[in-house]
Amino acid sequence: MPAYLPPLRLTGALCLRDGQLQQRSIALAQGRFTTGPYPAIDLPGYYVLPGMVDLHSAGFRQNLDSTGNGLPRIDREAAAHGVTTRSLAVPWSWEREGVAPEAAIDFARRLSAHRTEALTDLHLQIACEALMTDTQDALLDLVKGNCVRQVIFSNRALQIRDLRASDPEAFQRWAWANGGTADSLSAALDAVLPNAPSVPRGLCRLAEVFDAAGILYGSDGDATAEVREHHSMIGARLCLNPGTARVAAAARAVGDPVLACADDVLHPAAGRPGPRVAALVQAGLCDALVSGHHGASLVPAVFRLVEQGVLPLERAWRLVSELPARIARLPDRGVIAPGKRADVTIVNAKSRLVEATIAGGRLSYLAGEAAQRFLRLDTLHGLAAE
Incomplete structure (x- = not known):
C-alpha cells in the first residue's frame, strides 16, 4: 500500500x-487528523471537506473486464470523484450468469485480494434478489467469511x-438492457418464481x-409503506430508493435511514418512478445521497442542492460524509476532527471540481491547480509520480 503523506497542514x-x-487550517499525520506546526499547503479558493462515504455504488460494474478484473480502475474512479469510502453493490440474482451468486463470490475474492493495494476503502455490498432462497447457504458462507458489510x-x-x-415489448427491452434475450430472461424467471412462498421465512x-x-441490511425500491414496515420489522433498516414519499416517511418515523440516488437531483426525469430526491431532502426525508449507477454524481448533486436553495453547503455535504458514515457504523470518519481518519475531498470553489482526494492519509487523486499547490512543498516533490 502507498505510504502516508508526510505530516502537513492544509491552510487558506x-x-x-x-x-x-470556516477558514481554518487542518493538520494530518500518519493517516489521522491531528494538530501541529507542520509544513503548509496553501489552498485559497478551495473547499476542504470531509471525504465522501458512498453507501451504494452500482456503476462500477462498467469498469470490470470480461474476466471480472478492474478493481484498480474502480479504485481510481472513486478517488477522482472525491470518494474515500464506497460500498460496491454486487448482484446476487437469477437474471443471468454475470449477476449470479458465483460471480459475486468471485468478485468478493478479488476485492479481498485488492485491499492490500487499494487507496479507496472499498466495501462489499450484496444486492440480493429476495427470491434467491435456494442460494441462502452460499450467501451465509460469504457473510461468515467477513467480507460482506451490507x-x-x-x-x-x-x-x-x-x-x-x-x-x-418492454419485457424484451429489459432483457436486452441486461445483456440477455427475452427467451432467456423468461426461462430464468419461470425457474425462480416458485421460490416466492419461501421468501418470508428465508428473509x-x-x-x-x-x-x-x-451486517447492515435493508431493502431497495419499497413500493408501499406497508412493504417498508415489513422489512423494518425483520431488521432490514436501510431504505434505499423509496418508491414514494410515504415510504420514506414510514422509514423515518421509526428511525430507519433513507438513502437516495444523487443523479435524480441532477436529472429529475418526470417519467422516472419514485419521488424526486431534492423534494425528499427538502422535506427532511433523506439521510444520505448515494451514487447508484452514476459514480460521478455526488459532488454535482450536493452543489445543485445548494444552488436550488434546498440546503446550505455545510448541511448538504453531511449527506455524503458524516451521515452515511454514521449509518454505516464507521465512527472514525465523515468529519474533520483530531483523531479521526484523514479523509479529505478538496474541491475548487469556482469550478466545483474535485482536484484532490486524501483517503486515510494517503493521496489518492491529484489534479489541476491543486496539484501545483501540493508540489510547491519541497517535502512533497516525490509525489509527482503519484
Missing part, C-alpha cells in the same frame, strides 16, 4: 469543521413477471444471521 481554504465552513434486498422478479404479462433466517454478524 474554507474548511468544513464542527458543522460550519446486504440490500430487492424483488424485481415480481415486477418483471408483471411486465412480461402486460407489455411484452427471517438471513436476518437472524446478519444481526449476529453485525
Whole structure:
C-alpha cells in the first residue's frame, strides 16, 4: 500500500469543521487528523471537506473486464470523484450468469485480494434478489467469511413477471438492457418464481444471521409503506430508493435511514418512478445521497442542492460524509476532527471540481491547480509520480 503523506497542514481554504465552513487550517499525520506546526499547503479558493462515504455504488460494474478484473480502475474512479469510502453493490440474482451468486463470490475474492493495494476503502455490498432462497447457504458462507458489510434486498422478479404479462415489448427491452434475450430472461424467471412462498421465512433466517454478524441490511425500491414496515420489522433498516414519499416517511418515523440516488437531483426525469430526491431532502426525508449507477454524481448533486436553495453547503455535504458514515457504523470518519481518519475531498470553489482526494492519509487523486499547490512543498516533490 502507498505510504502516508508526510505530516502537513492544509491552510487558506474554507474548511468544513464542527458543522460550519470556516477558514481554518487542518493538520494530518500518519493517516489521522491531528494538530501541529507542520509544513503548509496553501489552498485559497478551495473547499476542504470531509471525504465522501458512498453507501451504494452500482456503476462500477462498467469498469470490470470480461474476466471480472478492474478493481484498480474502480479504485481510481472513486478517488477522482472525491470518494474515500464506497460500498460496491454486487448482484446476487437469477437474471443471468454475470449477476449470479458465483460471480459475486468471485468478485468478493478479488476485492479481498485488492485491499492490500487499494487507496479507496472499498466495501462489499450484496444486492440480493429476495427470491434467491435456494442460494441462502452460499450467501451465509460469504457473510461468515467477513467480507460482506451490507446486504440490500430487492424483488424485481415480481415486477418483471408483471411486465412480461402486460407489455411484452418492454419485457424484451429489459432483457436486452441486461445483456440477455427475452427467451432467456423468461426461462430464468419461470425457474425462480416458485421460490416466492419461501421468501418470508428465508428473509427471517438471513436476518437472524446478519444481526449476529453485525451486517447492515435493508431493502431497495419499497413500493408501499406497508412493504417498508415489513422489512423494518425483520431488521432490514436501510431504505434505499423509496418508491414514494410515504415510504420514506414510514422509514423515518421509526428511525430507519433513507438513502437516495444523487443523479435524480441532477436529472429529475418526470417519467422516472419514485419521488424526486431534492423534494425528499427538502422535506427532511433523506439521510444520505448515494451514487447508484452514476459514480460521478455526488459532488454535482450536493452543489445543485445548494444552488436550488434546498440546503446550505455545510448541511448538504453531511449527506455524503458524516451521515452515511454514521449509518454505516464507521465512527472514525465523515468529519474533520483530531483523531479521526484523514479523509479529505478538496474541491475548487469556482469550478466545483474535485482536484484532490486524501483517503486515510494517503493521496489518492491529484489534479489541476491543486496539484501545483501540493508540489510547491519541497517535502512533497516525490509525489509527482503519484
